[in-house]
Amino acid sequence: MNERYDYKKYSDFDRNQIINKLKNNLTDSRFEHCLRVESEAIRIAINNNYDSELAGLAGLVHDYAKQMSDDKFKQYIREYRLDENLLNYGNEIWHGYVGYLIIQQELGINDSRILNAVRYHTIGSSHMEKLSKIIFMADYIEPNRNFPGVENARKITNSSLDEGVIFQIKNTMIYLVENGNKIYPRALDAYNRIVDLNN
Numbered sequence: 001m002n003e004r005y006d007y008k009k010y011s012d013f014d015r016n017q018i019i020n021k022l023k024n025n026l027t028d029s030r031f032e033h034c035l036r037v038e039s040e041a042i043r044i045a046i047n048n049n050y051d052s053e054l055a056g057l058a059g060l061v062h063d064y065a066k067q068m069s070d071d072k073f074k075q076y077i078r079e080y081r082l083d084e085n086l087l088n089y090g091n092e093i094w095h096g097y098v099g100y101l102i103i104q105q106e107l108g109i110n111d112s113r114i115l116n117a118v119r120y121h122t123i124g125s126s127h128m129e130k131l132s133k134i135i136f137m138a139d140y141i142e143p144n145r146n147f148p149g150v151e152n153a154r155k156i157t158n159s160s161l162d163e164g165v166i167f168q169i170k171n172t173m174i175y176l177v178e179n180g181n182k183i184y185p186r187a188l189d190a191y192n193r194i195v196d197l198n199n
């Protein structure tokens with residue numbers, strides 16, 4: 001497990017305090033997932049010449065809001081006048097797309113790169129910074145993931161972070177359509193963007 005950073009540079013709390021908060025907010029398995037995403041984000045960052053301290057912290061906190069109540073998310077959507085269409089979706093979208101605000105308030109993290117990485121970690125975005133790509137992929141391929149194709153996703157991501165992002169966005173679209181799930185329009189924007197980039 002990584003303990004090279006205390007993360008005080010980017011948060012009002014140090015790593016041990018953040019870990020205690022995560023333990024209070026999350027089930028054990030979700031908490032363990034956060035630690036794996038932290039390590040995976042550090043690994044991918046180093047591979048891509050990116051600041052591994054920023055990546056580690058973003059990975060550690062990315063699911064901080066995952067088990068907040070629906071009411072709390074709805075309250076945030078209204079209070080911050082976010083896209084009202086968010087109310088037609090659920091926790092899968094909210095814990096990132098709204099959860100970043102909760103992280104900002106409760107962990108005192110104000111670095112926009114970290115907040116954007118949390119915001120976009122489940123649906124991607126049409127304009128992803130490098131840290132957003134790192135967290136998007138770290139969450140997808142952390143060592144306990146075992147969906148069909150995960151080995152391929154790991155191989156692609158290890159040779160190209162951008163190709164990994166494209167792989168995940170496409171596969172997620174296919175999954176959502178095949179399962180008859182709604183697609184939040186911002187996720188569609190991310191997909192359209194990669195189609196444009198490839199043409």
Ligand SMILES: [Fe+2]
Nearest residue numbers: 062063121122
């Ligand atoms: Fe998540």
Ligand SMILES: [Fe+2]
Nearest residue numbers: 033062063139
């Ligand atoms: Fe996650």
